[in-house]
Amino acid sequence: MKILWIRHAESLGNQNLQMQGQLDSLLSDQGQQQAKLLAHYLVQSSWPPSHIYSSPLQRAAETAQILQQVWSVLDSQNSCPLDYAAELKEIHAGILQGLTWAEAKQQHPELCAKLESTPEWVPIPEAESLQAVSDRAHQFVHYLLEAHQNCNQIWVISHGGLLPYLLAALIGSDRVWGLQIPPTAMFEFELDRDRWLLPSPNIYNTTLWKIHRFNETPHLKSL
Numbered sequence: 001m002k003i004l005w006i007r008h009a010e011s012l013g014n015q016n017l018q019m020q021g022q023l024d025s026l027l028s029d030q031g032q033q034q035a036k037l038l039a040h041y042l043v044q045s046s047w048p049p050s051h052i053y054s055s056p057l058q059r060a061a062e063t064a065q066i067l068q069q070v071w072s073v074l075d076s077q078n079s080c081p082l083d084y085a086a087e088l089k090e091i092h093a094g095i096l097q098g099l100t101w102a103e104a105k106q107q108h109p110e111l112c113a114k115l116e117s118t119p120e121w122v123p124i125p126e127a128e129s130l131q132a133v134s135d136r137a138h139q140f141v142h143y144l145l146e147a148h149q150n151c152n153q154i155w156v157i158s159h160g161g162l163l164p165y166l167l168a169a170l171i172g173s174d175r176v177w178g179l180q181i182p183p184t185a186m187f188e189f190e191l192d193r194d195r196w197l198l199p200s201p202n203i204y205n206t207t208l209w210k211i212h213r214f215n216e217t218p219h220l221k222s223l
Helices: 029-044 058-074 101-107 109-117 130-147 163-171
Strands: 002-007 051-054 082-084 153-158 186-191 209-216
Touching: 002 163, 029 058, 051 058, 058 082, 058 153, 101 109, 130 163, 153 163, 163 186
Parallel strands: 002 153, 051 082, 051 153
Antiparallel strands: 002 186, 186 209
16 A cells, blocks of 8 residues: 655645644645646656545645646646545644634734743643644554555545645654655655554554655656
8 A cells, every 4th residue: 555645735824834734725826736746747657546544624625626637737647536535634722723823822922922832731721632643643653554556546535734644654653753744745655554553563564654855846846
């Protein structure tokens, strides 16, 4: 089984430096171009999807739709369904959602001062808990492994905040590692789904679990 994790293309909210969370935002003009470049790159790389999953939030859904549309035109022999999964939504940012950091500091000065003063986790009012984020990431990974077979090649379009949780869930890490993930960055994993639950020494067998790409954007070199 191959899984290609993809961050959505640049949105208008990204351009405006907003903490978008689960608010909707269209792709920017550059974001649309990024998604088209990625689609062409995947066609040239012979990476046909058997299934595509996306966050239902507008910036991810639009990215997924562009990928699917370009692929269907360039390779009509390999059409595939596009499904939306609520588990792939971005992390809800609570009362900071939709604000820039400058606006957040103006509207919630005490909270922002606390966030800037300590590396410890500071809960944000009305925001999603990190445990809830981790739980839905694990739920989605479990679904993929249950619903698909070794022959499947899957694209998953999600968000920069959630992707580290999805990767940690797949890898089996009890830590979530911070990453700066650019728009349309790719993470390509290959695994033997049929041996996934078999006991060691298979869990240490690196021929069964491979990372082919990690946070890469080769398609954006022309921008």
